[in-house]
Amino acid sequence: MTEAPEKPRISRHLTQTRLTTRATMALERLWPLVLPLLVTLSLFASLSWFGLFRMMPDWARFGVLAAFAAAAIGSLILLRRYRAPTAAEIDRRIEAANALVHTPLRAQTDKPTGRQDGFADALWREHQRRMAARLDGVGSDLPRTGVPQRDPWGFRAAAALLLVTAFAFSFGPRGGSVDDAFRAVAFAETIPPRIDAWVTPPAYTGRAPIFLSAANNAETPVFTVPENSDVTLRVTGGSGAEALFFADAAGTQREIKPSGTETGGEAAAPAPAAVPSVAGASAARQFTGKLTADGVLSLQSDGRELDNWAFAVTPDKPPVIRFSGEPRRAVNGAFELHYEVEDDYGAASAKADFALEEAPAPDARPLYNAPEMPLTVPRRGSPDVAQKATRDLTEHVWAGSRIKLALSAADDAGQEAKTETKTIVLPERPFTNPLAGAVVELRKIFSLDANQKQHVLDLIDAVTLRPEDTFDNPSHYLGLMAGRTSLKLAQTDEALREVADYFWNMALQIEDGDLSNAEKRLRQAQEALKQALRDGASDEEIDRLMKELRQAMNEFLREFAERAARDPNMAMQQPQPGQELSQRDLERMMDQIENLAKSGNRQQAEELLSQLQDMMNNLQAGRQQQQGESGQQSEMREQMNKLGEIMRRQQEMMNETFRMDQQQRGQERGEQFGEEQGEQGDQRGQQQGQGMTPEEFADAMRQLQQGQGQLQGDLESLMKGLEGMGIQPGQGFGEAGEAMGQAEGALGQSDGGRAVGEQGRALEALRRGAQDMMQQMQQAMEGDQGGGQEGGRQQNADRDPLGRPRATTGPDFGNSVKVPDEIDVQRARQILDAIRKRLGNALSPELERSYLERLLKLQ
DSSP states (O other), X not given: OOSTTHXXXXXXHHHHHHHHHHHHHHHHHHHHHHHHHHHHHHHHHHHHHTTHHHHSOHHHHHHHHHHHHHHHHHHHHHGGGOOOOOHHHHHHHHHHHTTOSSOHHHHTXXXXXXXXXXXXXXXXXXXXXXXXXXXTTOOOOOOOOOXXXXXXXXXXXXXXXXXXXXXXXXXSTTOOOGGGGGSOOOOOOOOXXXXXXXXXXXXXXXXXXXXXXXXXXXTOSEEEEETTEEEEEEEESSOSOEEEEEEETTOOEEEEOBTTSOOOSTTOOOOOOOOOOSTTSOOOEEEEEEEOSSEEEEEEETTEEEEEEEEEEEOOOOOEEEESSOOEEOTTSOEEEEXXXXXXXOOSEXXXXXXXXXXXXXTOOXXXXXXXXXXXXXXXXXXXXXXXXXXXXXXXXXXXXXXXXXXXXXXXXXXXXXXXXXXXXXXOOOOSSHHHHHHHHHHHHHHHOGGGHHHHHHHHHHHTSSHHHHOSSHHHHHHHHHHHXXXXXXXXXXXXXXXXXXXXXXXXXXXXXXXXHHHHHHHHHHHHHHHHHHHTOOHHHHHHHHHHHHHHHHHHHHHHHHHHHHOHHHHXXXXXXXXXXXHHHHHHHHHHHHHHHHTTOHHHHHHHHHHHHHHHHHHHHTOOOOOOOOHHHHHHHHHHHHHHHHHHHHHHHHHHHHHHHHHHHHHHHHHHHHHHHOHHHHHXXXXXXXXXXXXXXXXXXXXXHHHHHHHHHHHHHHHHHHHHTTOOOOHHHHHHHHHHHHHHHHHHTTXXXXXXXXXXXXXXXXXXXXXXXXXXXXXXXXXXXXXXXXXXXXXXXXXXTTSOBOGGGOOOOSSSSOOOOHHHHHHHHHHXXXXXXXXXXXXXXXXXXXXXXXXXXXX
16 A cells, blocks of 8 residues: 555656656767867857958868868768667666666566466566665766767867857957858958168268168169168068078178078177068068178069169278377476377277386385376367377376377277387476475385385485474474374375375475465366366256366466465566456356357367466466567557457447347348237237337447448558558458448448348458468568577467467467357357257157257267
8 A cells, every 4th residue: 555656756756867868878979979060160160250261362261161061061971870869778877877786677667478377476566666666766877978088188178268269359350250251352462562771870980871772762873881880671561581681792692680580690680579560461570780891782582682782881990090299298297199080980089008118126016007198089070180188197106207108099890099109208297395396206206116115204204304404384394294104004005095195285285385276176177177078068067067167267366366476486477468368358268168068069169178278278387478579569569459459349240230130130020920910910019029119220220330430440540550560451451341341331221131241251351361461470570580489489489378379479360269259159059959849859750860869969
């Protein structure tokens, strides 16, 4: 009675288990047959979503489609192998999955064989009941497809991952679709290559780059370039098989590898990585190499030549340096060198090499190395190869010794040159005070050999044995004893060098007092400013150095004047009133140096600074002549002073005329702008014209006309005075008078532009006339004096204590230093402003920006 309800429950559960097992067996038999078809479809979708079909030519697209179709058909044929599971197979799978023994599931459907009776049937039913009791809780197992055994490397997972990645990529701007495989796409053939080639000469040559592939260079047979120029070639598009070859004059050909590959040979240097082009085009390929010899550069692709360029390489010659005069002592005691430096692109550096003629003893312990003296080199592009360098080496312990001197120069390519070796005596500072000279000699002994320290101590003891007879100033005795104590306690070379510096400063204090320190600061300020001008320092740095130079100059002149007041002999050597250089003249000269430096004329500023240094050197040396002047010489000096005044007034008048003309032109432009813009423009134009009304401008022009006429009259008076002295005025004075008349007429017509031109012509003619007048006066004076002295004093007789041309030979007409006038400076500033404005434009081409930067560096 209890078994009746159990049979339906077992029957329902067994039916569900059989259905689940049937599905499991069907899946594990079908999945290996369907998987190839799914992989084929996923690969097809991946190629489509990646947009590859859109990039293929038609023949390739059709071929890939045919391959996929064949794979799909083959995968469908595999489905014919599928067999549905039978009931017996399902029961055996359930029994195997549940580890049932004695086949209890089949026992439910089996029937006994043979003759049946009541006992046999009852026994069979009992057996079925017992077997049915084992079926309680049976279930199915998971599918076992066998795919991992067939695909041990897991390629099916790679196909699935590729499908997911391609699906995400399809939503991007370059993604494709499944339709691309069945849609004809116009495929572009290989993009014709774009060739950009240029040569960049080394920066130190100052040469501009050459764009080889420019249209205007297409007919150039041979390009002349400096040695070590960088040649760069970039190919955009093309087949990607382009190769670059360089064949030298001997016919030897070598390949220049593109960027990013291993290079071989000197002509293939590393270069920046190639920049990829847009999608669908070949990546840009860049070739870079150096041109060291004549040859032909050839770009080839698939055995045919695309383009070629022939080069004639100009060798970089080594520099040449030579003495242009004997090394000598300058008037202020500094060591002066005159030399010439030549190089095809300008030397980079030069220096003087010193060595003692007599080598020190093997056991000597010198405290100082050879002195260092860097030399200035000509600016690039300057035709003047003659240079002068001065350096105060009197403080060095080698001063007064015989040394071997040679000059060396190097260019930017690393090539060097040397001069012959000269044997000279290094200039030393003369000391008139015996005690100062003795202190310097003691310093020199232990500086050349620190082992002589005890000997120097003994000498100091000898000098200080009777201080009341040796020392006039007790402070000198105390200073020397302090130096002896420091020398005795010094053990290291550094401490001994400090003692040597102390001895030198003590000697200067004994000899000159405070003037030596002021002189040293002045020289340091001059050298710092000269170096800043050469290095292209900023305007702020120039301002700071000019302030230091002015302070050092004022301090030096103050100390010099105080010393002259204390020293009667020095006061007797002061120049005549006509030969003096006032503080105002020095200030104006330094103002000119500062203005030239800020306007970009660094070379002129450096030359003017050198002239200032020479003047101060002459002042420090006390050079002057106390020669009496005859009456005729005084008259000549008076006439030359008049000429100098006329030239100064003409220069000022030209500057004033130019300024007024520019102001009037600006006012007229403002009025025209106001007329075009209406009422608002009228008000703006009136505001711009408030500087000077037309009546005021005409009145100012009349005043300039009167001044120009008076200047012309003064020139005529000067010419008559020269004729009275027996000097024939040159043709330049006649041209100057004519130009002054033309300028006067132009001023009367308020034509400022023409007046400025005539005034400039008059000024130039005055300079030519002044040269002729000076030659005639010099010949006349030589005839009266019967010739000058020989040697250096003959050259110095026509100079004042500061090195200026003396009044007997006329004013300085600008022959020594070409200083631009105010108009030239204004024009230079306008050009610099235009260059900086163009350089600040971010849209300017890179080649143009590089060229403008080199222009600014030429300052």
